Amino acid sequence: MDNQVAAIFLGTILLSVVCITENAFVCKDLTQQMLKELEHKLGMDSTVHESFNMISPSMDSFSLLSDLFIKDVRRTSIYGGRQCSTDAMNNLPGNHHLRNTSCPFHLVMNRDPNRIPAVLMEARCNCNNDEPCIGGDVNSRCAPIKYFVRAMRKTALCGADGFYEYKHTLEPISVGCTCTMEHWTYAGNLKMSLG
Known part of the structure; x- marks a missing residue:
């Protein structure tokens, strides 16, 4: 021992x-x-990281999507339910990242053959504009949280070599959903939404 x-x-x-x-x-x-x-x-x-595009997409030398670009975006749901209800959230596992959210979302694949990269992951809000946030005020609404990512897009321009030209762009994608309050104003007896 x-x-x-x-x-x-x-x-x-x-x-x-x-x-x-x-x-x-x-x-x-x-x-x-x-x-x-x-x-x-x-x-x-790059001189500036794409996270700075949250301040102003025009800060970069890239351009936002315009009529010049050829677009053919298709979205395919790949993960998460589409219900806008507390019950739908309670059915998720206890450690699930959407369990306690007031604005549930599901994930979709955003495909566009005229973009590089052709496939991006994106979030889509489950609650539409007619429904308040889960557990929220009657005037609350779920809104997408946008983020701008760099991409290359096919343009309607044809190069001297006979091939379509591609240009840098900032592609807005939704990365989640958040609860916002609608603002109302009263003009006489008329109640109007300000967004």
Whole structure:
């Protein structure tokens, strides 16, 4: 028994010495040139990250979707129910990310053969404009949360080589849904929605 205790004690000391020795090695940071090469390799060498498009899509040199681009968007539901009800949410597993939301959504594949990438994942709100948010005020409504991603789109322009031209664009996709309040104003006896 004493030999086992001694072996465990010696093993622990040896392991500690090895860890201390290995931790004594200091990693170096990549040089600026190495970082630029890595960003280029990963396709992340843009001057401004696409998350800045949440502020203003016009900040970038990319253009928003216009009549110049050829569009053929089709959406296919792939995950999640489409019900706008508390019961539908309660039927989800306890750790499900939509279980406690007031604006449930389902996921769809957004396909367009005239876009690169041709397939994007997108969220679609389950509650329509006539229904309030789950557990919300009567004037509450679910609205999509938009995010702009970079893409290439086929244009209606034909290049000198006879092939369609592709241009950079910012593609708006829905990444979720949130509860918003409708704003009302009264003009005499007429109640009008302001959006």
